[in-house]
Amino acid sequence: MTAPAPEAHGIPSTAVLDLLDTLEGSGLDPHGLVVARDGVPVVEAAWAPHDARVPGLVYSVSKTFTAIAVGHLVAEGRLAVDDRVGPLLGLPDPTGLTVEHLLTMSTGHSAEQVEEIGFDLPRLLATPPAHAPGTRFVYSSPATRALSAVVTAVTGERLLDYLRPRVLDPLGVEHPWWVPIDDLDQGFSGLHATTRDVSRLAVALADGGRYGGVQVVPSAWLAEMRVPRSDTSASDEAADWRLGYGYQVWSSRYGFRADGAYGQFALAVPERGLAVGYRGATRDTPAVLEAFWAFVERAGTDATPLPPDPAAAGRLAARVAALDAWPAILDRPLDPEPTPQDVLSPVPWTLLAAGDAGSPGGWTVDVGGQRVPVSPDAWTTSVLPWPHAEAGSPATAGPVADPVLVLSTRGRALPDDSVEVHVVVPTSPHRLVATGRPGGRLTLAWHTTPLWHPSLTTLVVPAAHAASVL
Numbered sequence: 001m002t003a004p005a006p007e008a009h010g011i012p013s014t015a016v017l018d019l020l021d022t023l024e025g026s027g028l029d030p031h032g033l034v035v036a037r038d039g040v041p042v043v044e045a046a047w048a049p050h051d052a053r054v055p056g057l058v059y060s061v062s063k064t065f066t067a068i069a070v071g072h073l074v075a076e077g078r079l080a081v082d083d084r085v086g087p088l089l090g091l092p093d094p095t096g097l098t099v100e101h102l103l104t105m106s107t108g109h110s111a112e113q114v115e116e117i118g119f120d121l122p123r124l125l126a127t128p129p130a131h132a133p134g135t136r137f138v139y140s141s142p143a144t145r146a147l148s149a150v151v152t153a154v155t156g157e158r159l160l161d162y163l164r165p166r167v168l169d170p171l172g173v174e175h176p177w178w179v180p181i182d183d184l185d186q187g188f189s190g191l192h193a194t195t196r197d198v199s200r201l202a203v204a205l206a207d208g209g210r211y212g213g214v215q216v217v218p219s220a221w222l223a224e225m226r227v228p229r230s231d232t233s234a235s236d237e238a239a240d241w242r243l244g245y246g247y248q249v250w251s252s253r254y255g256f257r258a259d260g261a262y263g264q265f266a267l268a269v270p271e272r273g274l275a276v277g278y279r280g281a282t283r284d285t286p287a288v289l290e291a292f293w294a295f296v297e298r299a300g301t302d303a304t305p306l307p308p309d310p311a312a313a314g315r316l317a318a319r320v321a322a323l324d325a326w327p328a329i330l331d332r333p334l335d336p337e338p339t340p341q342d343v344l345s346p347v348p349w350t351l352l353a354a355g356d357a358g359s360p361g362g363w364t365v366d367v368g369g370q371r372v373p374v375s376p377d378a379w380t381t382s383v384l385p386w387p388h389a390e391a392g393s394p395a396t397a398g399p400v401a402d403p404v405l406v407l408s409t410r411g412r413a414l415p416d417d418s419v420e421v422h423v424v425v426p427t428s429p430h431r432l433v434a435t436g437r438p439g440g441r442l443t444l445a446w447h448t449t450p451l452w453h454p455s456l457t458t459l460v461v462p463a464a465h466a467a468s469v470l
Helices: 013-025 061-075 085-089 099-103 111-117 121-126 141-155 159-171 195-206 219-225 285-298 310-321 463-469
Strands: 030-037 040-046 191-193 256-260 264-269 274-280 349-351 363-367 370-374 380-385 403-413 419-424 431-436 443-446
Touching: 013 030, 013 285, 013 310, 030 195, 040 195, 040 310, 061 099, 061 141, 061 159, 061 191, 061 195, 061 219, 061 256, 061 264, 085 099, 085 121, 085 141, 099 141, 121 141, 141 159, 159 195, 191 195, 195 256, 195 264, 195 274, 264 285, 274 285, 349 431, 363 419, 370 380, 370 403, 380 463, 403 463
Parallel strands: none
Antiparallel strands: 030 040, 030 274, 256 264, 264 274, 349 363, 363 370, 380 403, 403 419, 419 431, 431 443
16 A cells, blocks of 8 residues: 655655755765654655664663653653662762753763763762762763663662653664663663664654554653753754753754754654654764754744655655665765774775685675675665674773674775775664775775764674574
8 A cells, every 4th residue: 555645745846856855965974764744754765775664773762761751750650850879879969969960961070071081980979070069961872871780779670671661662773772881771861773673762852752552752752852851052052952951951943852863863743743753874964964954944843744746755655666776975075083003993994806706796804804886876785793792892881791793885886996895784874885806905984973982893883683683
């Protein structure tokens, strides 16, 4: 059965086509998109090799899920926002930081202090802040890491386990995985979710916390979450980061949002019944939001059907069916700050000579003794055991059981007889470009560099997780 065209939901197909044009043509490297109106998916798009059904790292969208967990504890009467953090965690807390200080990123620590403290919980609570708590916003992933610890301290469960029956299962999140930090889930980042999962979060945020008839976010808590409690107007960031910060969500030009690095968004526009889940990879995230706001303005104020536009709807359906990241990512700038080769990968990458390649019409890359096929015509996905996790793991991540690295590759020959291989890590926003000549070492460079530690090792997932989603 064919789904109704966007016009049936008050959205012009031409508005969606223009959105796709902007995302692709501006070099924003879109990976996945789901637009819903009044809870009904209207458009779903995925750019190969990405798939709307495969979970990927959503960075700080994770923070919003953490705040929702706190909201359930408040609704259950097990926690209050004015509870002091120190007693909850059994740690000295001379400053008297509260749960609300963590939620609003107003612990009083300066940006320099946040960087120095890192993810050391006792140090976060013990360090006298530069400003009185509650008076100054400074973006702080360590604060959200502390919220994960609070959830576990109160419930005896890891964050993911606590969220599963209350939020994740009702949202239809089938294969979540959260990167560990010590014996906790990170909370501030690390959640792996699909574009569909992110869109369902956006639907719940846009509909008073409801999804599929289930109250997945307590309504009173959602009303509190979206209030811009922290003043961010003095920020030197773009306009959409100067409109205020609530409980782990940002106020936006339209509605409010969960916001992850490099363009992972759950956009909720309740006044228009719109919800958007998006995953991509760009440092120019303001441009992504500008593209969406232009779309919101054309999408109308409600779901009143528009006159059919079968020509535009047909073009849209054909376009979505054929989306591929390949043409749009070629010749785009890479991260201007190169990563040392031995940091980016703990093992060498070699492009095998033609006689050794074993890939007719393509190439084979040797990655530390493991062979990865590369085609010029299509994406090829490989799953590599990655026993290098301990050597390259940053302080922000704990050990991953049976770690593997998922890679999707495609290549092209260059005029100087060298080869350029694009290596997408589809369980993350990240891609690297490997260049070199047959029989020689490849030089690796990130398109967008993973946060906290610029190594492929930070992007591993458990083998069991990879097997369940690929």
